[in-house]
Amino acid sequence: MTIKSNEPPVRVLVVEGDGLGQGTVEGILGTTSAGKVVRAASVTQARELWRGGGFDLVVAAETRFRDVLDGIFAFVGLFSTDGIVLDTNQAPLTAGGLLRGDVVGRRFVDLPWFSHSEIERARIADAIARAARGESSRFETTVLSAKNGIVYIDAAFAPLPGSDDTITRVVGTGVDVTVRRRAENDLRRSREMLAEAYRLARLGSWEWDVRQDKVSWSDELFRIYDLDPARHVPSYESFLATVHPDDREHTASVLRLAMENVSAFVYDHRITRPDGSVRMLHTRGEVVAGRDGRVARLVGSCWDITDRWEALRHAETARRDAEAARHEMEDILERVADGFVAVDRDCRYRFLNESARRVMRRDSLSLIGKLMWDEFPEVRGHEFQHACEQALAEQRPTHLRTYFQPWGRWFEGRIHPSPEGLSIFFTDVTEQQQAQEELRASAEQLRALAARLSEIREEERKSIARELHDQVGQALTALKLDLEWTRGQVDGGAPPEMQARLSAMDLLLDQTLDTTRRISATLRPAILDDLGLPAALRWQAAEFTQRTGVVCECETRLPDADTPLAPATALALFRILQEALTNVARHAGAQKVRIGLTVEGPTAVLTVADDGRGIAPEVLSRQTSLGLMGMRERALAFGGTLELSAEVGRGTTVAVRVPVASPEAG
Amino acid sequence: MKRILVVDDSVALRGSVCALLAEEFPEAIVGEAAAAVPAFALIAEERWDLVLLDLSLPDRGGVETLRDLRTLRPGLPVIVMSLHAETEYRAAIRAAGAVDYISKGSSAKSIAATIRAALGEA
Numbered sequence: 165m166t167i168k169s170n171e172p173p174v175r176v177l178v179v180e181g182d183g184l185g186q187g188t189v190e191g192i193l194g195t196t197s198a199g200k201v202v203r204a205a206s207v208t209q210a211r212e213l214w215r216g217g218g219f220d221l222v223v224a225a226e227t228r229f230r231d232v233l234d235g236i237f238a239f240v241g242l243f244s245t246d247g248i249v250l251d252t253n254q255a256p257l258t259a260g261g262l263l264r265g266d267v268v269g270r271r272f273v274d275l276p277w278f279s280h281s282e283i284e285r286a287r288i289a290d291a292i293a294r295a296a297r298g299e300s301s302r303f304e305t306t307v308l309s310a311k312n313g314i315v316y317i318d319a320a321f322a323p324l325p326g327s328d329d330t331i332t333r334v335v336g337t338g339v340d341v342t343v344r345r346r347a348e349n350d351l352r353r354s355r356e357m358l359a360e361a362y363r364l365a366r367l368g369s370w371e372w373d374v375r376q377d378k379v380s381w382s383d384e385l386f387r388i389y390d391l392d393p394a395r396h397v398p399s400y401e402s403f404l405a406t407v408h409p410d411d412r413e414h415t416a417s418v419l420r421l422a423m424e425n426v427s428a429f430v431y432d433h434r435i436t437r438p439d440g441s442v443r444m445l446h447t448r449g450e451v452v453a454g455r456d457g458r459v460a461r462l463v464g465s466c467w468d469i470t471d472r473w474e475a476l477r478h479a480e481t482a483r484r485d486a487e488a489a490r491h492e493m494e495d496i497l498e499r500v501a502d503g504f505v506a507v508d509r510d511c512r513y514r515f516l517n518e519s520a521r522r523v524m525r526r527d528s529l530s531l532i533g534k535l536m537w538d539e540f541p542e543v544r545g546h547e548f549q550h551a552c553e554q555a556l557a558e559q560r561p562t563h564l565r566t567y568f569q570p571w572g573r574w575f576e577g578r579i580h581p582s583p584e585g586l587s588i589f590f591t592d593v594t595e596q597q598q599a600q601e602e603l604r605a606s607a608e609q610l611r612a613l614a615a616r617l618s619e620i621r622e623e624e625r626k627s628i629a630r631e632l633h634d635q636v637g638q639a640l641t642a643l644k645l646d647l648e649w650t651r652g653q654v655d656g657g658a659p660p661e662m663q664a665r666l667s668a669m670d671l672l673l674d675q676t677l678d679t680t681r682r683i684s685a686t687l688r689p690a691i692l693d694d695l696g697l698p699a700a701l702r703w704q705a706a707e708f709t710q711r712t713g714v715v716c717e718c719e720t721r722l723p724d725a726d727t728p729l730a731p732a733t734a735l736a737l738f739r740i741l742q743e744a745l746t747n748v749a750r751h752a753g754a755q756k757v758r759i760g761l762t763v764e765g766p767t768a769v770l771t772v773a774d775d776g777r778g779i780a781p782e783v784l785s786r787q788t789s790l791g792l793m794g795m796r797e798r799a800l801a802f803g804g805t806l807e808l809s810a811e812v813g814r815g816t817t818v819a820v821r822v823p824v825a826s827p828e829a830g
Numbered sequence: 831m832k833r834i835l836v837v838d839d840s841v842a843l844r845g846s847v848c849a850l851l852a853e854e855f856p857e858a859i860v861g862e863a864a865a866a867v868p869a870f871a872l873i874a875e876e877r878w879d880l881v882l883l884d885l886s887l888p889d890r891g892g893v894e895t896l897r898d899l900r901t902l903r904p905g906l907p908v909i910v911m912s913l914h915a916e917t918e919y920r921a922a923i924r925a926a927g928a929v930d931y932i933s934k935g936s937s938a939k940s941i942a943a944t945i946r947a948a949l950g951e952a
Contacts, residue, residue, distance in 0.1 A: 633886055637913040638840030641934040645846035648938040649853060677935040681913055690914055694885050694892050695922045 239317075239338035242324070245296035245331060247271050247289060256338070261310045272336070277307035280314065288319070295321040295334040304341065316345035359383065366468035372400060373461045374423075375454070379403070388445065388468045390437040408434035408442065423459050426451045432469075444473035501591070508585040511536045511552060523592055542570040548577065552588070555581040565593065574598075615801035622688070622735060629688035637680050644673045689738065697734040698722045698761060704741060705759055712749050720761040722768075728824050729768055736798045737761075737770045737820060740806070743795050744772040744818045752776025752816060767804075768824050773817040779810035795820070832858040832949055833877060837869040837895075838884040838911065843934070847882065847911075854942040866890035873903060880948055881908045882932070893926050900927035907948045 239256035243249055249272050257264055260277070267275060272292065278285040284305050291301045302320040309315045317338040324333035359382075362368065368385025372378075379398040386393045389406060396402075407415050411433040422429035428450040434442050449464025494515065497504045503520035507513055513531040521527055526539070536552075537544050547566045555562045562579040574597040577590040651666045658666075684690065685707075692700035698720035705718040722728075729737070741759065748754050754776035762769050792808065795818070799806040804822030834851060838844050844862050851860050861878070863869035866887045873881070881899065885892025892910070899908055907929040914933070923931045929948050932941050 630886070633913050634840060637934065638838070638843040641913065642840065642842035642846035644935060645843075645850050645938055645941075649846075649849055652853070652938075674935060677913070681935075685914070690886065690912075694912075694914075696893075699922045 237340070239336075241272065241336045241338075243272055243292055243334040243336060245292075245334060247273060247292045247334075249275075250333065259309075259311070276310070280308040281306065291319070291321040292334050292336070295323045295336075296331055298323045298331055304345075305338075307338075312342070314342075315340055316342040363387065368466045368468075369464065370398070370449075370466065371461055371463045374459050375461075385466055388443065388466060389435065390439065390441075406435045406437075408436060410434070419462070422449075422451050423462070426453050426457075426459060429464075443468055443470045445469065500589075503588075503590045503592075505588045505590075506585065507536060507552075507588070509556065509583075511556075511586070513539070514585065520590070523590070543568075548575075551577070551579055552586060555579040555586060559583075565597075567597075611797065611800065614797055618798065618801070619732075625687040626693075629684040629690065632680050632684040632687070633690060637677065637684065640673060640677045640680060644670070644677065647673060692734060692738055693731070696722075697729055697738060700734075700738050701741060701759055701761055704738070704745070705757075708745050708749070708757070714748065714754055715756045716745075716759065717756070718759040718761075720759075722761055722763060728763065730825060733768070733802050733822055733824070736802050737768065737822065740795045740798055740818075740820050741770060741772060743791055747791055748772070748774045748776065748816075754815065763824060766824050767821050770820045770822075771817060773815060775815045778812045778814050778816055779808075780812055832879045833861065834858050834880045834882065834945070835861040835863060835869065835872060835878045836882045837863045837866070837887070838882075839864050839886070839888050840884075843884075850938050850941060851945070854938070855945070864888075866895045869895075870898070870902070873899065873906070878903075878906060880945065881906060882945070883908050883910050883928070885910055885912045885914075893922075896923070896926045896928055909944060909948050 236253060237255050237259070239252065241249055241252040249267050249270055252264060252267055254264065257267060273285045273289045278288060284307070287303065287305060291303070294301055300320070300322040302318070305317050305319050306314050307317055318341045319336065319338045321334060321336045323331040324335045325331050362382060362384040366384065366388060368388045369382040370385055371380050373380075377399070379400060381389075381393070381398045383393060386396070389396075404412060404416060415431055415433045418429050418431040421427075428448070430446075430448045432444065432446050434444050436442055446467040446469045447464050448467075449462055451459055452461050452463060454460035494517075497515070497517045500517065501519060503523050504515070504517040505513065505520050506515040512533055512535055513528075516524070516526075516528050516531060524531075524540075531539055537549065543549055546568065547564060548568070551562045551564045554560075559581045561581065563577070564579075565574070565576045567574050572594075573592050574594040575590050576593045577588060580587040580589075647666065647670055651663075651670070654662065654666075689700050689703065691703045701720060702718045705716040708714065708716045745757065748757055752774045754774035757772065757774045760769075760771040760773075792806075796806045799820050799822060802822045804820060807819045807821075808816070809819070810816040832855065834855070836844055836847050836851070838847065841864075844864070848860050848862065851858060861872055861876070863872055866889050869881070869883075872878075883892065883896060883899070885896075887895060892912075896908055896910065899906065908927065909930045909932055910923045910928045911932045911934055913935070920931045930944050932944055
């Protein structure tokens with residue numbers, strides 16, 4: 165120790181010998197190069213000398229006491245009342261990498277130990293000042309160690325009264341509490357983290373001391389229940405009261421059973437919070453027995469699983485809704501009369517309705533998941549398979565009506581593709597198909613019958629016409645010639661009455677012949693048989709003009725003789741012409757009619773065009789007038805067609821095309 | 831002496847025509863046939879100056895018969911008789927080779943005139 169020369173001389177009491185066991189030495193031992201030194205041989209002596217006063221330092225140089233102090237790891241320092249370090253022990257200095265000389269004589273707070281914090285410097289300075297005023301203090305502070313960084317110190321400063329009880333020195337001690345402090349910090353942090361984890365997990369915990377009937381909750385559990393820890397005192401009864409009525413009995417019975425068996429327990433229960441909101445909690449815990457084997461306490465943790473529960477509940481609701489919708493759809497599909505089959509992209513059965521099962525004579529169980537083509541190999545290569553594959557490939561609905569040989573039935577099918585597969589609706593249309601075929605056959609029979617009737621009528625007409633012509637006509641002609649002969653014989657010699665009567669007879673004969681001729685021609689134009697169709701058309705045109713006053717032109721590009729038309733076909737065309745002219749006379753209001761007959765290859769074409777008022781499109785589209793139907797039927801009977809074209813104000817044209825060589829008439 | 835063949839299936843009409851011919855052409859020889867086939871037989875066997883042909887024969891078509899007659903005896907004039915109105919018939923009948931056409935119901939005088947013209951006696 166060095167006492168600087170400009171400072172007042174220090175009176176030093178030097179204690180020598182072993183006095184440690186016999187009393188307390190107040191003060192720190194040290195050495196000085198200046199001042200008065202008094203030596204004491206023992207502690208007792210030193211104490212007496214010390215009490216006598218006048219010493220600044222007690223020095224026990226080279227003594228065991230000094231050795232012990234120096235070896236103590238705790239810091240012990242002696243300061244002047246203004247904070248100058250007078251002496252310290254050695255070990256803390258060594259540990260801090262300092263020499264005693266670096267420390268003694270300097271202000272304590274100026275040491276590098278306090279260079280890290282102005283606050284700590286101030287606290288130390290304050291503590292020394294207070295000690296100088298007689299006030300002890302103890303607090304925790306930090307110092308900066310060159311070797312160990314921040315070191316936590318349990319520091320104490322106390323006044324050191326002199327012999328006259330005035331405070332002349334301050335004693336400071338410091339113990340390194342870093343390790344303990346770090347452990348404490350770690351523990352605190354770990355507790356905080358645990359609490360945070362509990363909070364994040366919404367995991368609360370509780371303990372029920374059954375013997376004292378005392379329940380304690382973790383903060384998080386209070387949060388879960390939305391209760392104020394300061395105002396709510398948890399108890400088993402108050403807990404049960406918060407449990408949802410529907411879950412209360414179950415919760416109580418689980419706990420009762422666990423207590424009876426001293427076992428672990430787990431239960432889910434809903435609670436109602438003060439604001440009325442419901443939370444779902446998952447609780448696990450166990451019953452702890454005391455040394456006597458009886459229930460001592462229950463500990464448990466509560467997990468707020470409301471979010472998951474609600475998510476599950478919603479998912480379940482959604483699933484049920486979807487299921488219900490699917491059931492409803494399947495129910496509807498079950499009831500539809502159409503067969504319905506759903507298959508996936510590989511054409512594996514997914515669903516069949518009742519109608520489909522009936523038609524296919526299979527149950528769902530034997531088909532679901534199976535390939536269509538495996539279960540019904542007879543469909544392979546059928547039009548239906550192609551339609552399915554096409555619908556899948558093109559993702560376009562397909563419709564087909566097809567005969568399925570193996571079942572001997574007609575089916576109408578609609579195939580709707582989707583990315584999941586195919587929805588196939590089908591109906592057994594065998595009866596419908598048969599009805600249609602029967603209808604078609606019936607229509608054909610009807611047409612044949614009509615044609616036959618027409619033929620018969622023509623035959624009858626022809627026969628009557630011939631009778632009229634050959635019998636009546638010839639007879640009348642003969643009568644006329646004979647009458648003329650008779651009149652010639654009696655000419656001049658007959659009485660006037662007779663002559664008048666003969667003239668009247670002649671006139672009547674002419675009229676009757678005319679009538680006969682007309683009836684005969686109407687029934688059957690002999691000209692058609694005698695001279696062929698072109699001549700008959702020309703004759704008919706002239707007759708029409710004469711009868712109606714409408715100009716009727718006829719242009720035929722067929723030779724009169726050797727007409728290639730079969731007689732029956734020629735007759736049909738002639739009858740169609742007559743019908744067409746009847747229509748013109750009745751409806752057209754025409755001034756002029758043009759009749760044309762040409763042969764185009766194997767087809768004879770008859771056209772009748774007027775310049776009348778035409779036909780309105782809506783009337784034209786019906787085309788159901790009997791006259792028109794009759795013409796059409798005639799054309800059809802000879803393998804031909806009839807086309808009617810008309811425009812309002814621009815006349816009407818009927819065009820008939822028939823094969824020159826009629827299949828029937830040969 | 832003219833030879834006239836009347837071809838008609840009506841007995842009454844043939845009788846009347848023959849009576850008319852006897853009246854108008856007393857010197858003529860009149861033959862009768864009731865159908866086409868016997869008529870052809872007569873024409874093939876004998877000479878005729880004129881044929882009065884009805885178009886409505888029971889065995890063959892009148893126009894066809896007319897055409898065949900023209901082929902068999904190109905120089906033999908044929909007058910067609912028919913009950914039908916002559917307007918439309920005349921052209922067709924002429925085209926088929928008939929020299930003329932008599933509509934039945936015409937007066938005896940006009941018939942005689944037509945025959946006379948055909949015989950070149952007018």
